[in-house]
Amino acid sequence: MEIKEVTTIDEWNSLFTQAGSPSFHQSWEWADVQKQLGYDTVHLGLYDDDKLVMGALVIKIRSKRGHFLFVPHGPIFAIATDKLQYDLSDADIKAVKRYMKVFHQYLKDLAQREKFWFIRISPIFSNSDKHAALMKSFGYRTSPIYMHAETMWAVDITPTEEDILKEMRKTTRYLIRKAEKLEIEVHKKNDISGLDTFWDLYKETYTRENFTPFPKSYVGAEFSAFDKTQNASFFFGEIPPKSAQEGRSGILAGSLVLFTKSTGFYHQGASIHTTYPVPYYLQWQAMLDAKRRGCTYYNFYGIYKPGRTPKAWKGLTLFKQGFGGFEIDYLPTQDYIISPLYYFSYLVDTYLAKKRGI
Secondary structure, X not given: OEEEEOOOHHHHXXXXXXXXXXOHHHOHHXXXXXXXXXXXXXXXXXXXXXXXXXXEEEEEEEEOOEEEEEEOOOOEEOOOOEOOEEOOOHHHHHHHHHHHHHHHHHHHHHHHHOOOOEEEEOOOEEOOHHHHHHXXXXXXXXXXXXXXXXXXXXXXXXXXXXXXXXXXXXXXXXXXXXXXHOOOEEEEEOOOOHHHHHHHHHHHHHHHHOOOOOOHHHHHHHHHHHHOOOOEEEEEEEOOHHHOOOOOOOXXXXXXXXEOOOEEEEEEEEEOOOXXXXXXXXXXXXXXXXXXXXXOEEEEEEOOOOOOOOHHHHHHHHHXXXXXXXXXXXXXXXXXXXXXXXXXXXXXXXXXXXXXXX
């Protein structure tokens, strides 16, 4: 077995699709996002008899909080995920352990050569003892902080529209029906001009909720990278002009949805407090859009998990779970120490976790 850089999108997407395209954080487009943000990236592939059996997008992060190699929601294998995560069989565990041994040694050598302090992996293994033991066998430990969502909520959107609605919480279904009667409209925008509209809503949201926002450049990088492959859309929900409130344009909610072949991901959202059920109808229309694209799932992204996410997520979690569906619970983010300087990052991350209300 040997590790080489995967240099073509077609070869990468072949593996990504075989794995079930479970997370946009391992997509070819996500590397483009990171490059726009100033990070070096590499798509590594593990080949067994010239067959690509494992891959990982690796991001080289050098920041004030630490220097580390980061694998976001990876690695991925030539093994299909089940409901967007790996729940490995005993046979697959044996194969994956062989692959991970080679991959880990490669990352370790790279980190030492380029003077990174540690390796951080956010795996998409289900949160189970067998997967924890797998990572521990290579010397990994649980990170003090999450990098990307570790516990998420998703809906299978392959049933009929009526059957999807039946699985929702009664209140959620009622509010969607009410939105239809109120003639609330949802518009999709597939060009960068949607960023300014979204940002106006986002500013109101993070000011009201008092959370640290993503920079506008970050949201713009997400949209532009995924838009190149027609895998990004802004959605805006608005009330009819006759009902517009106090001079507002009528747009009361917005979202940025990113797509893989299997899934639509609700990754960025913003809204203005209102008695109108605009956010519910916006999500319903985004789900239907993903369904029309042929997606299997709609992923609402992060939800509250005690000890790993902020308590402030509880309200948003209740909203997301109202649409029916299932929980995805990944193994917590894993760290491998290369240098004693890791402990500086550990202290910073522990402080940040407390500041976030975890």
